[in-house]
Every structure is written in structure tokens, then in C-alpha cells.
Amino acid sequence: xxxxxxxxxxxxxxxxxxxxxxxxxxxxxxxxxxxxxxxxxxxxxxxxxxxxxxxxxxxxxxxxxxxxxxxxxxxxxxxxxxxxxxxxxxxxxxxxxxxxxxxxxxxxxxxxxxxxxx
Numbered sequence: 206x207x208x209x210x211x212x213x214x215x216x217x218x219x220x221x222x223x224x225x226x227x228x229x230x231x232x233x234x235x236x237x238x239x240x241x242x243x244x245x246x247x248x249x250x251x252x253x254x255x256x257x258x259x260x261x262x263x264x265x266x267x268x269x270x271x272x273x274x275x276x277x278x279x280x281x282x283x284x285x286x287x288x289x290x291x292x293x294x295x296x297x298x299x300x301x302x303x304x305x306x307x308x309x310x311x312x313x314x315x316x317x318x319x320x321x322x323x
Contacts, residue, residue, distance in 0.1 A: 215282040216289075218262045223247065224255045231265060231278040238274065 219225050223245070230236060230244050241252050256276055259265040263282045267274050 213262070215262050215264055215286055218258055218264060219283075219286065221255070221258075223251070224259055227252070227255055227259060228264060228278060231276060235268075235275040235277045238276070241276070 219228065226245055227241060230241055236244070238249060238252055238256065241247075241256075242249050245252065256265060256267075260267060260276075263279055265276045266279050267276050269275075
């Protein structure tokens with residue numbers, strides 16, 4: 206089966222860790238390419254390439270301010286990812302609850318073993 210292009214939807218776009226780093230950096234507000242380069246320590250052409258992909262799927266918006274282009278997060282396309290992940294929340298919660306039970310049992314065993322050793 207052929208792999209979907211990274212520009213088809215938000216799922217494919219955020220599959221790349223560097224693009225997620227860019228989105229994380231944009232959560233705080235608008236940034237220029239130069240700001241992102243400095244913040245992330247990536248080469249400018251690479252940041253620009255990733256911004257282009259994010260722009261094509263609608264995850265970032267861009268506006269010109271003088272000679273600068275400022276990028277900002279557009280969270281609307283992330284809703285499909287949020288909705289999909291939310292379907293697994295119940296399963297995760299159950300597993301975390303079970304892990305809490307196991308951890309409490311281990312703590313109780315350690316306390317008993319510590320009391321017997323004294």
C-alpha cells in the first residue's frame with residue numbers, strides 16, 4: 206500500500222518529530238523563521254521546509270509584517286487528532302488505574318518486609 210503524502214492531512218504532518226517541535230514553539234504565539242531556527246537549532250532551509258508542510262495542511266498560518274513572515278499555530282486541524290486519541294482515553298485510564306493498584310500492593314509489600322526486618 207502506498208504511503209500518503211505528508212501534506213494530505215494533520216496526522217501525516219505531525220508524524221515528523223521536528224514538525225511537532227515547531228508546533229510546540231508556536232503555541233506561545235507568532236514566530237519568524239529566524240526565531241524558530243534559533244530556538245530549535247535547526248538549519249533555516251529545514252525549518253522552512255517543515256513550515257511549508259504545516260502550512261499546506263493548515264496547521265500554521267503566515268502573515269507578512271514588513272520584511273518578515275510570521276507564523277502562528279492554527280489548532281483547528283488538530284481536532285481530528287484529538288478526537289481520534291480521545292477514543293483511547295478510557296483504555297489508558299483503565300490501565301493507569303490498574304497500575305496504581307499494583308504500585309500500592311508493592312508499597313504495602315515493602316512496608317511489611319521492612320517491618321519484619323526490624
